[in-house]
Amino acid sequence: MANQGVGLKGASQGALFLAADVGGTHARIGLVSQRPDGARPVTVLQYHRYACAEWPSLTAVLKDFVSQLGGTVHVDQCAVASAGYVLGDAIVNDNLPWPVSIRDIRDSLGIQQLAVVNDFEAVAYATQFLVQADTTPVIEAQTPGGAGPVLVMGPGTGLGSAVLLPGKPHATVLPTEAGQIALSPGNEREIEILRVLSGERPYVSFEHALSGPGLLNLYRALCVLRAETPVLAKPSDITRAALERSDAAAVEALDVFCGLLGSFVGDLTLLYGARGGVFLAGGILPQIREVLLASTFRERFFNKGVMRAFLQQVPVRLMEHGQLGVIGAAGMYLDGHAPAGEATRQ
Secondary structure, three states: OOOOOOOOOOOOOOOEEEEEEEOOOEEEEEEEEEOOOOOOOEEEEEEEEEEHHHOOOHHHHHHHHHHOOOOOOOOOEEEEEEOOEEEOOEEEOOOOOOOEEHHHHHHHHOOOEEEEEEHHHHHHHHHHHOOHHHEEEEEOOOOOOOOOOEEEEEEOOOEEEEEEEOOOOOOEEEEOOHHHOEOOOOOHHHHHHHHHHHOOOOOOEHHHOOOHHHHHHHHHHHHHHOOOOOOOOOHHHHHHHHHHOOOHHHHHHHHHHHHHHHHHHHHHHHHHOOOOEEEEOOOOHHHHHHHHHHOOHHHHHHOOHHHHHHHOOOOEEEEOOOOHHHHHHHHHHHOOOOOOOOOOOO
16 A cells, blocks of 8 residues: 655654544544654644544544644644554544544645554554653562563553564564454353353454453353343443442452453563563553452463463553553654554554
8 A cells, every 4th residue: 555644754853743542432632743852752732632422533523623723833744543454545443433534634634644553553652751650560570571572552442452672773563463362261250251252252352351342241241140130331330330349240340350451461471572561551441540459460460370480570560541642653653654554453
């Protein structure tokens, strides 16, 4: 596919452009300026988070953001980090509330250069600019394993995952489809849950359990196993009921969620040799931080037989999504790693 945009390597320092991080629930838009100092690739000058369901299209979101900048600011370049894959003119993904037309964005906003990368690719890229104060320790490494690949993953509307590979002059990001790996139960209760989920679909992935919709799947499956009628209809309702401990099935669903997550993160850490550490992201985990820290996540993360000693060298930290996707999309664009028409499915 021919590139519809190129990086800004030739742009002057301080050039203004748009950067967007588009997920199934929120679209985060920023006006950014290239930084000369290297501490971060860009300065975010203006920023706004939009609820996707409240807007008819990404074009409408971007037009609203640009309208807030005033008539004196003109931007004709845009980097978009999005869940989904590019098919012709469109970014397609079942988790997005609407199809995204690349041509419509370009024509409606006068965009001359538009680049698309995967959303978790962008978040992973941005983690190299984090400081420890920006994160919460989930597991502290007994003996730090040193430099190496960094795993970034997290549940939200879907289950995203990417790996940051340190390098010079720029780090490289490996986008993955790890969320589509077949769900692997770790105890008898999870085997029972898998049986219920398998009766509803021909293939059960980790995303079917470790995401917002996945939490709803776990809750409904547990209601079947508990011979109870489901009374909660949304992932946010389940999270709230679990935190308030007002619904036993919701409490168990969140407990299973955290245990499965620990096991899966441990598997991915081994798969990618992530000595550089693990960052947990996504929209769900910051909301359940205290439950996560008190859960079986740690126990399940380490429960990998002879590889326990390796995993004890890997720090696991929780981070807020915030502006990271915007910064990552912009940084990849500046590095020339984000040509339009390249995005992977999440």
